[in-house]
Amino acid sequence: MNLLLLEEADFIAADRVVLRDRRLKHMQEVHRAEVGDTVRVGRVNGLLGNAELLRLEAHEAELRVELQSAPPAKLPLTLLLALPRPKMLRRVFQTVATMGVPKVILLNSYRVEKSFWQTPFLEPDAIREQLILGLEQARDSVLPEIVIEKRFKPFVEDRLPQIALDTLGLVGHPGDFPACPRAVTQSVTLAIGPEGGWIPYEIDLLRQSGLQPVQLGERILRVETAVTALLARLF
Amino acid sequence: MNLLLLEEADFIAADRVVLRDRRLKHMQEVHRAEVGDTVRVGRVNGLLGNAELLRLEAHEAELRVELQSAPPAKLPLTLLLALPRPKMLRRVFQTVATMGVPKVILLNSYRVEKSFWQTPFLEPDAIREQLILGLEQARDSVLPEIVIEKRFKPFVEDRLPQIALDTLGLVGHPGDFPACPRAVTQSVTLAIGPEGGWIPYEIDLLRQSGLQPVQLGERILRVETAVTALLARLF
Numbered sequence: 001m002n003l004l005l006l007e008e009a010d011f012i013a014a015d016r017v018v019l020r021d022r023r024l025k026h027m028q029e030v031h032r033a034e035v036g037d038t039v040r041v042g043r044v045n046g047l048l049g050n051a052e053l054l055r056l057e058a059h060e061a062e063l064r065v066e067l068q069s070a071p072p073a074k075l076p077l078t079l080l081l082a083l084p085r086p087k088m089l090r091r092v093f094q095t096v097a098t099m100g101v102p103k104v105i106l107l108n109s110y111r112v113e114k115s116f117w118q119t120p121f122l123e124p125d126a127i128r129e130q131l132i133l134g135l136e137q138a139r140d141s142v143l144p145e146i147v148i149e150k151r152f153k154p155f156v157e158d159r160l161p162q163i164a165l166d167t168l169g170l171v172g173h174p175g176d177f178p179a180c181p182r183a184v185t186q187s188v189t190l191a192i193g194p195e196g197g198w199i200p201y202e203i204d205l206l207r208q209s210g211l212q213p214v215q216l217g218e219r220i221l222r223v224e225t226a227v228t229a230l231l232a233r234l235f
Numbered sequence: 236m237n238l239l240l241l242e243e244a245d246f247i248a249a250d251r252v253v254l255r256d257r258r259l260k261h262m263q264e265v266h267r268a269e270v271g272d273t274v275r276v277g278r279v280n281g282l283l284g285n286a287e288l289l290r291l292e293a294h295e296a297e298l299r300v301e302l303q304s305a306p307p308a309k310l311p312l313t314l315l316l317a318l319p320r321p322k323m324l325r326r327v328f329q330t331v332a333t334m335g336v337p338k339v340i341l342l343n344s345y346r347v348e349k350s351f352w353q354t355p356f357l358e359p360d361a362i363r364e365q366l367i368l369g370l371e372q373a374r375d376s377v378l379p380e381i382v383i384e385k386r387f388k389p390f391v392e393d394r395l396p397q398i399a400l401d402t403l404g405l406v407g408h409p410g411d412f413p414a415c416p417r418a419v420t421q422s423v424t425l426a427i428g429p430e431g432g433w434i435p436y437e438i439d440l441l442r443q444s445g446l447q448p449v450q451l452g453e454r455i456l457r458v459e460t461a462v463t464a465l466l467a468r469l470f
Contacts (some may be wrong), residue, residue, distance in 0.1 A: 002455050071454050099464075102456060107270050138454040140456075182417055216467075218307050219335060219373040220237050229334075229467035 001026050003048065003108035003139040004041045005132055006065065017051070020060045025120040027053070027061060043067055044132075071141045074102040075235050076187040078163055082109035082194035082225045086119035090130050091224050093121075097144055097232050098133025105163075107155065109202060111194040117150060156205045164189040164210035171211040172230055173198060180233050188234055191224055193203045236261050238283065240278045240367055241300065255295045262288070262296060275303075277376035278302055278307055279337040279367070291411040307323055307378045310338035310470050313398055317429035319343035319458045321354035325365050326459050328356075332369025332379055334466050340382045342390065346429040350386060352385060389419070391440045399424040399445035406441045409455065410434060412448040415468050424467055 004027070010017040013067060019027070027033040033053050041050040041063070049067035083106050084092055096104050108117075120126055131143050149155040168184055171191040189213055196207070216229060239262070245252040254262070262268040268288050271342060276298070311369040318341050319327055331339050342372035343352075355361055366378050366399040403419055408428040426446055433441070449463060 095460060098454060098456060101437060137457060140454065219333060219375065221333060222372060225330060225333060225463050228463040232467040233465035 001030070001134045003136050003141070004039055004051070005136055005141060006041055006043050006051075008044070011065075012226050014060075014230050015065050016054075016062065016194075017065055018060055018062050020037070024059075028056070033061075033145040034111065035061070039063070040139065041065060041067070042071065042135075046135070047071070048141055055229065057158055067215035068215065072100065072139070072217070074142065074144075075100045077101055077231070077232065077235075078105065079227070080107050080112070080160075080191035081104045081188070081223070082107050082192065083112045083116050084122050084194070086117055087162075088136070088223055089116075089119065089121050090126075092136070092227060093127055094134035094212045095227055097131040097140070098138040098229065101231070102142075103145045103153075105149055107149050107191075108152045109194045110195065110199045111196040118173065122148065127171065149197045153205065156202075156209050160189075160206070160209040160211075167168050169209075169211040170214050170234075171198070171203065171206045172216060172226060173203060173213040174215050174218070174220065175213070176214045179193070180216055180230055182233050184234050188229060190234070192223065236265070236371045237275065238324055238371050238376070239274055239286070240371055240376060241278050241286075247325035250300050251289075251297065251315070252300055253295055253297050259294075259296050261409075263291070268296075268298055274298070274456070275374065276300060276302070277306065277370075282306070283374065283376055286354070297468075299469070307335065307374070309377065309379075310335045310466065311401070312336055312466070312470075313338045313424045314339065314397075314462070314464070315340045315424070315426035316344050316429065317342050317433070318347045318351050319429070320348070321356050322352055322356065323458055324351075324356050325361075326391055327364055327462060328381075329369035329372070330459050330462055332366040332375070333373040334463065335373065335375065336379050336382045336466070337377075341389075342384050342426075343387045344429045345387075345434045346431040355443075357383065387437065388440065391437075391444050395424075395441070395444040395446075404444075404446040405449050405450065405469075406433070406438065406446040407461060408438060408448040409450050409453070410448070412450045415451055415465055417450040417468050419469050425465060425469070426447070427458065427465065 004023055006017050012018050035053050035056050037053045038050050039053040047067035048069045050069055051065045053063055053064035055062040079101050127146050167187040167189045169189045239258055241252050248254050263264050270288050270291050272288045275286050276286040282302035283304045283306055286298035286300045288298055290297040314336050402422040402424045406423045
């Protein structure tokens with residue numbers, strides 16, 4: 001936790017918060033904070049700043065907050081992701097938040113197991129929890145938007161063309177395709193497939209909606225690693 | 236598991252293996268393989284190829300193996316890594332194997348907690364297990380070399396200059412430094428610090444031994460994410 005993120009409900013006055021949960025525990029056990037110490041804070045979807053620890057008890061801490069600086073810029077990107085398996089999904093939420101992705105669309109695909117859609121990790125609170133962890137890692141305060149699209153074809157045919165319009169549209173896909181471009185200056189719409197990859201029919205539809213296949217070499221990466229590698233290369 | 240890696244002990248003849256462990260289970264439960272099916276295989280530190288499933292029983296499987304193709308090339312890189320916390324360490328072993336890093340040197344640093352060196356995940360068998368998982372993911376067969384250097388100063392002063400000689404020497408470090416270069420053509424020696432970063436004294440010593448600080452932007456990445464992002468940018 002490189003930043004302590006403050007929720008609306010933490011505020012007891014304009015510049016005062018009281019913390020009682022894992023953030024209190026983290027201050028006590030990892031930071032070993034003492035009264036008078038200053039910690040980096042941010043307000044969820046708001047500014048970053050510092051907070052002074054006014055009172056520290058076993059069950060709660062009170063801090064005086066000063067927020068003044070803007071969070072880091074997000075990437076100019078919409079990320080389409082075939083729904084990963086639940087365990088990977090949690091880590092991917094952290095990774096996209098850490099890397100500065102502003103919008104993720106979770107998509108069905110032929111090779112996404114139907115059971116993956118039943119995971120409790122897709123509950124809004126569970127998503128938010130992982131996003132917060134990723135933001136705290138990166139010292140960002142702005143939650144990415146997560147959109148769930150359970151039907152591939154209507155999304156790709158009807159809504160993707162509008163999303164991809166005036167962006168560099170790419171779909172990561174192993175095979176005889178151009179290498180993923182580097183250091184682009186445009187906005188990007190990037191789709192990353194499931195374990196086992198997109199099927200040809202899906203690649204055809206994604207192409208027709210404006211995404212061109214690009215590859216990252218012959219090594220097959222886990223979804224989380226592929227997300228990081230593609231973003232590090234593109235931006 | 237995109238490749239089934241075969242150990243010397245699996246071979247009962249030049250072209251026959253018998254499997255009984257997690258690989259058998261994986262074939263049964265994930266691949267749902269049947270007699271006559273072909274699976275991708277590789278021999279640890281050897282060639283890649285295919286194997287035909289000759290016999291499949293509850294407790295063991297026999298396969299006929301044909302090995303003919305070379306594994307993918309490794310990156311021209313020596314990676315120095317401040318020892319990560321144990322849970323992260325296991326994932327980092329997988330990631331470096333997947334990404335094609337041929338040699339990793341695990342290093343002490345001021346901000347590495349002493350207790351991290353006691354983890355059972357540093358036992359040779361535990362390291363090997365994670366590397367194998369990473370290789371299976373990437374369809375590679377060649378184990379990276381993992382070197383443990385528990386004393387920072389003698390390593391950096393006495394041995395690092397020789398390692399970094401005739402390579403592009405870099406140390407990832409947040410701050411007012413040049414951005415990490417892209418698409419380099421040379422061999423690289425890259426050092427990545429602990430959570431919380433290198434201390435100035437360490438940066439000075441690394442510089443004197445031939446590594447120049449480079450940064451990846453203002454977001455602070457977990458070690459695993461930083462490794463992937465730096466390699467995707469460099470190569």
